[in-house]
Amino acid sequence: MSRTLLKQQINKLLSGASGYEQLYYYEGSYKVIESGQLTEISRKQAEMFMKAGSHLIHIVEDTRQWDDKLDAFVGPEPVHEVLPEVPKAVEVMRVTCAFPPKEAAEIFIE
Secondary structure (H helix, E strand, O other): OOHHHHHHHHHHHHOOOOOOOEEEEEOOEEEEEEOOEEEEEOHHHHHHHHHOOOEEEEEEEOOOEEEOOOOEEEOOOOOOOOOOOOOOOOOEEEEEEOOOHHHHHHOOOO
16 A cells, blocks of 8 residues: 555544644654644643544554564564553554654654
8 A cells, every 4th residue: 555545544534533633642742733844732732632532643663673593573562652641532543663753743744
């Protein structure tokens, strides 16, 4: 599947939210897209947007390395920690990528 088609399908799934359609969480903070840029917001703002219907995209980088001798990946597995401010009813898309999370979030900028 092409990157463009995947982005269109994800955006279609996330449409209909009030306020910001989607929020991003990576590297310890929440971000939204404003004027084509990722802008950090507070946890309280993120919680308010999620309660209003925004969806969350939680991005984690997989930093494991391949070990030829073991024939397996080594290192800590990526974990999407539970974020206490996320209401139970919020849809959370958990994304694991092999490159910096900021680059993954920038894919969603049109």
